[in-house]
Amino acid sequence: MEHYNREIWISGHLVIDTVFKAYYSFVKMVLIKLITSIGVFHMYELLVLALLMKFPLHAYLISKIANDTIGPWEKFSRGTLSTLLNKLEKDGLIKEADSKSVPFPSKRSSRTFDITSNGKARFYELMMETEKGLGNYPKIFHIKAIYFEFL
Numbered sequence: 001m002e003h004y005n006r007e008i009w010i011s012g013h014l015v016i017d018t019v020f021k022a023y024y025s026f027v028k029m030v031l032i033k034l035i036t037s038i039g040v041f042h043m044y045e046l047l048v049l050a051l052l053m054k055f056p057l058h059a060y061l062i063s064k065i066a067n068d069t070i071g072p073w074e075k076f077s078r079g080t081l082s083t084l085l086n087k088l089e090k091d092g093l094i095k096e097a098d099s100k101s102v103p104f105p106s107k108r109s110s111r112t113f114d115i116t117s118n119g120k121a122r123f124y125e126l127m128m129e130t131e132k133g134l135g136n137y138p139k140i141f142h143i144k145a146i147y148f149e150f151l
Helices: 016-037 040-051 059-070 078-090 117-128 134-146
Strands: 094-096 112-115
Touching: 040 059, 040 078, 040 117, 040 134, 059 078, 059 112, 059 134, 078 094, 112 117
Parallel strands: none
Antiparallel strands: 094 112
């Protein structure tokens, strides 16, 4: 089996690694748009924001609680969670928090997140939304019912 090197040098500059990174960024953007367009993204976004409404959480704990909430027939993968957390942080809906502020300490190394005031506004907007993600609405309604106390 041959191994291919990702490095190509042109005039003393490494170019293929740059192309690979650009391609990876493009694929990531397309996947986010695809997930957003089919409504699954809104369910996951709502779930993450809802979990952070009470207190800051480690990413590992967000993953565990989210998977326990959505049930055994669907899994919130680490890749999807990581992409979503990065997007929510970039959009100013969540922020990195001090790991000591988490009520359930973790022995694992994991980033800690807290919701921002913009995140709380987005949570409210998603809780009131009734037209997006209709294919997933029974699951979305289940999440809304659990976190109704935060309205």
